[in-house]
Amino acid sequence: MKNIEIVRIFREISYLIQIAENDPNTIFKVRAYEKAADVIENLSMDLEEIYLENGIAGLRKIPSVGSAISLKIEEFIKLHKIAYHEELKKKIPIKISEFSNMRGIGPKTIKTLYEKLKITTVSELEKAALEGRIAKLKGFSKMKESNILKTIQLSKKNKSRHLLGDIYPLIKKIESRLTEEESVINCATVGSFRRMKETIGDIDILVSTEEPEKVVNFFVNMPEVEEIRGRGRTKAFVELRNGIGVDLLVVPEESFGSASQYFTGNKDHNISLRNLAISKGFHLNEWGLFTKKKKKVAGINEKEIYELLDLQYIPPELREDCGEIEFFSKKKKGNLALVEYGDLKGDLHTHSDSTDGTMSIKDMALQARKKFGLDYIAITDHTRSLRLANGLNENQLLAQINKIQELNDAFKEYSTDTRFRILSSAEVNILRDGTLDIPNNILDKLDIVGAAIHSNFSLSKDIQTERLVKAAKNPSVDLLCHPTGRIINKREGYSVDIEKIIDIAHETRTVLEINSNYHRLDLKDEHIRLAVQNGTKLAINSDAHHPVHFAYLLFGIGQARRGWAKKTDVINTLEVDSLLKELK
Ligand SMILES: [Zn+2]
Ligand SMILES: [Zn+2]
Known part of the structure; x- marks a missing residue:
């Protein structure tokens, strides 16, 4: 299983190049390593197996793996290290693994801190920040210094997870x-x-x-x-x-059910369930369900335990002591048709190489259909004010609508599989004041419009909330993407009154996204539950920038289930025609 190690080394190389090399062209090299790491991370096959079967040629068939990268993979498989990586590490004695997952402390910052203050570890960085030495550097400030400290605190808190x-x-x-x-x-x-x-x-x-x-x-x-x-x-x-x-x-097999029951739920769930067992004259532990006379009455599977406790089967994602034991009691007849792992018909948030994605619209579509069995995807490329991602302007967006129309026609003409459809869309940038960077008369030509915040994260709660409210009230906006902007373990979401957003979304028939990228999972489970209780519609999307990212949908569904979302709460469980009717 060398994939994980190779991913780690490629990420380190891309990081080290940015510190070690001054040539502006290194950005292409950096991107090549990053893209390869992204793809390999999500590869379901073992690189070593691919190499043993088909050699370098086999490796090169993997998307984003070019000739230079494939040679590095071969080198690692044969020698268990990569000379280029070792060389870079010798040149730069910084502990990259400590810094690599700290948002806001990127290679450029690390480079300056290393050159000016000889900082090579996170604890040295923390010490320098606490002593106020960072704020004094050119290009830094008190604010930046305190942000660095905040990031260090956050990463300490989450280190073991x-x-x-x-x-x-x-x-x-x-x-x-x-x-x-x-x-x-x-x-x-x-x-x-x-x-x-x-x-x-x-x-x-x-x-x-x-x-x-x-x-x-x-x-x-x-x-x-x-x-x-x-x-x-x-x-x-x-x-x-x-x-x-x-x-x-x-x-032993006869205790497999009771043990999986015992080790799945969180602590509070288990306590509640054991108490329920006691109230019914039983004793429950990891070995089974027992009567007072210590006769074992269940244990081989979870179902028979629940049965004897007068419960319906409780899905594992719900075993958190959040009302599930009461809800699933047979007397209450609670019926919860949770969204299932195979329920999604389409994906309403994907990117192509028109902006910061890595594959053509056609390839994204073909893979979504072939490998993931989806019936439709919306291509939601970024819009013009997101310059980092080469956002599309009005004319480019109109041209993309035509291109998608042509692709859809071509699918119909050349394929017996006429079901698949690409929806024209965009992930329109919400500006500081809540307006959008593309006018409504253009947006109305799209099949579906997503909107998202990608800047000004530090506005006050009121202003930030108002910004999203205004976007939701925009009649052209169907979907709010990654509504809180959090990146797990790296960035708290922006400050926003989520209950108000959920209310306004319901009122304006705007859909809230569950972004399935496992770094985001935004909305959180608790927010999903609020939205579900409120009747606000949800969409579970991948935010794929490469076809391998469609696999993330699994995490979005898991998150939705943790938030008690039913199939009927999630609009992309609908067939495409019903979906389009459902939008505002
Ligand atoms: Zn986005
Ligand atoms: Zn996106």
Whole structure:
């Protein structure tokens, strides 16, 4: 499993190049490494396997992997290191891994701080900031210094937690490898991972078997394991190479259900459920559900436990003690048709290479159809005031509408699969005063209009809220994208009265997005629940900048379920014609 290590090294290289090299052309090199890292991160296949089967040619077929990058991958597979990376590290003794996930402290800042103050670690940076030495540097200020301190605090707070999307593919791979192992009867990853929480501490994997020692042995010898932290006859605790801790718990098959029940819910959920069991004359623990006379009455699966406790099955994402035990009691007959993982028909937020995406509209469409089975996607490229992303102006946007029309016609003409449709759209920039950077008469020619904030994050709560309210009230705006602007572990969202936004969205029939990019997951689960209670419509979108990002939709659905969103709350579960009718 070299993918994760290669991703880490490529990101470090791109970072180090920006510090080490002064040539303005390095930006292309930097982007090449970043793009390759993005793609490899989401690759479902193992690079080493691809290489062993098809060599360099196989690697080059991966999008964004050119000849230089493929040689670096080969070098790593053969030598377990990349000479260019080692050279850069020698030249720049900065601890990049400490800085790389700190938003607002980019390579340029690091470079200056290294040259002027010889800072190479985060603790040296913190010390310099606390001593007020940073504010005195040219190009810095008191404000910048205090922002640096805030960022350090935030990253300290979140250090031990991993983003769900960062570890998801690897954990699923380990899970399926264990499942395929002969001596394993059942295997499931439980805990917050199963609840699809946006960040995860440690991973708990549960296995049932009649040969515990064999399974434990197989587990601790997996190639991803960096260090065995502990092992017993029926359990083991290891640290993986990416720094995450994984617990393996081995139980007999007859207790697999009770153990997965026990290890999935959060603490409060488990306490409530155990109390419910007691109130019904039972005793519940990880080994099973028992009567007062210690007779075991359930345990092999979760369903039979819930059944005996007069509950309907509670979906794992809801096991957080947020009213679910009461809601799912059979007496109450609560019926919740949660949005399911296969329910999405389309994606209403995707980018093409017309702006900052990396693939043509056609390729985005073909992959969305072929690999992800979607019936429609909206191409929501950025608009003109977002210069960093080469935003489209009015004429370019009109030209894009024609291009999309032609592509749709061509699909119809050349394909037996006439179902697929590209929707013309845009992720229109909301300006400081809440107006948009494209006039309504142009926007009205689009199938659907998304709007988003990409600047002026530090406005006061009132002004920021008003800004979004004005955008929602704009009759052309159908969708508010990533409504709070947060980046998990890196940037708090802008200050906004979310309840007011949810209300106004409902009133104006504006849809709120659940952005599935696992760095964003914006709206949060608690906001989704508020929106659902309020009857405000939602859309679960990928914000894909490359077709591999369609895989993120899974995280958006998980988040929606955590917010108790039903299929009917999510407009892109609709067929395209009904969807277009539903928009304001
Ligand atoms: Zn955006
Ligand atoms: Zn976007």
